[in-house]
Amino acid sequence: MSTTAIPAGTKWWSGGKSPFNASYGKVMMWYFLMSDAFTFGAFLISYGTIRFSVNHWADPNHVFNAFPFAGHANLPLAFVSLMTFILIFSSVTMVLAVHEGHKMNRKGVEKYMILTILGGIAFLSCQAWEWTHLITGDHAVLVNGQIEHWGTTVTKNPWGPEVMHNGQLVATPGPIAFGGYFFGITGFHGFHVFSGVVINIVMYIKTKLGHFDERGHYEMIEKAGLYWHFVDLVWVFVFLCFYLI
Amino acid sequence: MSQHTISPEITFAPEHPSGTKKIWKTFWILSIITIIELVIGLAIYNIHKGEHPxxxxxxxxxxxxxxxxxxxxxxxxxxxxxxxxxxRNFIMTIIVPLCLFIWFIVAFLWDGDSWKNLRNTDAGSRPATEQAAPAAIEKGAKP
Known part of the structure; x- marks a missing residue:
């Protein structure tokens, strides 16, 4: 832990210094992230409200059981755990970049920023695959006595309760909100990941050009790091709300 | 440049640890918690698959x-x-507003549950039915 050697009895609010012992940019980054947390929180709680208000909801273990190149194998939670570990690992490389920044080690920052960017791109690719798989999926659904084949989209939910039809269990249309919330919230999160990757690329270029060495500190890496960790933090909750429970 | 004064706003420059032990320790903690979560997720899956969940x-x-x-x-x-x-003061300006979430979650999930009950009973005009949606639901009907 970086223990700040702050003398006891320091009068923070007496003027002449930042009462938070932090730069304006960093404080404002924190407040931005707090407001963003409320945005994501509102989305997720709205999803919870709708989910509590209906009698049936799609079982995530049935919806998310596919893995690339695994055909129709039933692998619940497998792909999403891969995505989770990618994001946790890219968080570690980010915090290592911040750590190298504290030591003013430009080569180290460059190396870990590259790894973080690659992690972000890997996560986005996984999400693109997952969305494609869901949208282009092909599930038998009983609609008005007829079997139709549906994918999961914002207007179609083939994961409703199952009924007997001609001696076979067939799904009926589920609550339409499922696709809207899933694509809306993971899309909003994915857009955050995308902008995080763009910010990290900018930071990498600025490091490479030596801007932070000229400035005498790597605080911009810290601020980009705050954003990136926040993206990971949100994923922890998206993972909980959509895939685990 | 060994003395890196980050900005004039920082009165007491923090001392950063030279090692990365703590970062890796946190990584392992996060990984292990995630693995436990996955095990629980699979346990829930298997409970649902069973005869009487x-x-x-x-x-x-x-x-x-x-x-x-x-x-x-x-x-x-x-x-x-x-x-x-x-x-500490700064930590509190972040954490205290987030406590609103406690009310937020309780109130809205309660609201959702109330909606379900009202719908299932036609606003209390008839006894509750377990499943108001398609009648012939057998397996796969989970709350």
Whole structure:
């Protein structure tokens, strides 16, 4: 832990210094992230409200059981755990970049920023695959006595309760909100990941050009790091709300 | 440039540790919590697959993953985002507003549940039916 050697009895609010012992940019980054947390929180709680208000909801273990190149194998939670570990690992490389920044080690920052960017791109690719798989999926659904084949989209939910039809269990249309919330919230999160990757690329270029060495500190890496960790933090909750429970 | 004064706003420059032990330790903690969550997720899956899924057991497991997720959030915010190293007053300006979430979650989930009950009973005009949607639901009807 970086223990700040702050003398006891320091009068923070007496003027002449930042009462938070932090730069304006960093404080404002924190407040931005707090407001963003409320945005994501509102989305997720709205999803919870709708989910509590209906009698049936799609079982995530049935919806998310596919893995690339695994055909129709039933692998619940497998792909999403891969995505989770990618994001946790890219968080570690980010915090290592911040750590190298504290030591003013430009080569180290460059190396870990590259790894973080690659992690972000890997996560986005996984999400693109997952969305494609869901949208282009092909599930038998009983609609008005007829079997139709549906994918999961914002207007179609083939994961409703199952009924007997001609001696076979067939799904009926589920609550339409499922696709809207899933694509809306993971899309909003994915857009955050995308902008995080763009910010990290900018930071990498600025490091490479030596801007932070000229400035005498790597605080911009810290601020980009705050954003990136926040993206990971949100994923922890998206993972909980959509895939685990 | 060994003395890196980050900015004039920082009165007391923080001392950063030279090693990365703490970062890797946090990484392992996060990974292990995630693996426990996945095990619980698969346990819930298997309970649902069984003949008579125990709803209270499922609820217990779901509560467990919620607590584990909060633990993960704590480690990410406190160690990776270094919030634990900031001045206490600053930490409070971030954490105290987030306490609104407690009310937010309770109130809205309650609201959703109330909606379901009103719908299932036609606003109390008839006895509750377990499933108001398609009548012939057999397996696969989980709350």
């Amino acid at each position: 125990s709803e209270s057991l499922v609820l217990f497991f779901k509560g467990m993953v919620c607590i584990l997720t909060l633990a993960k959030a704590y480690y990410i915010v406190s160690i990776f985002m270094h919030l634990g190293d900031e001045v």
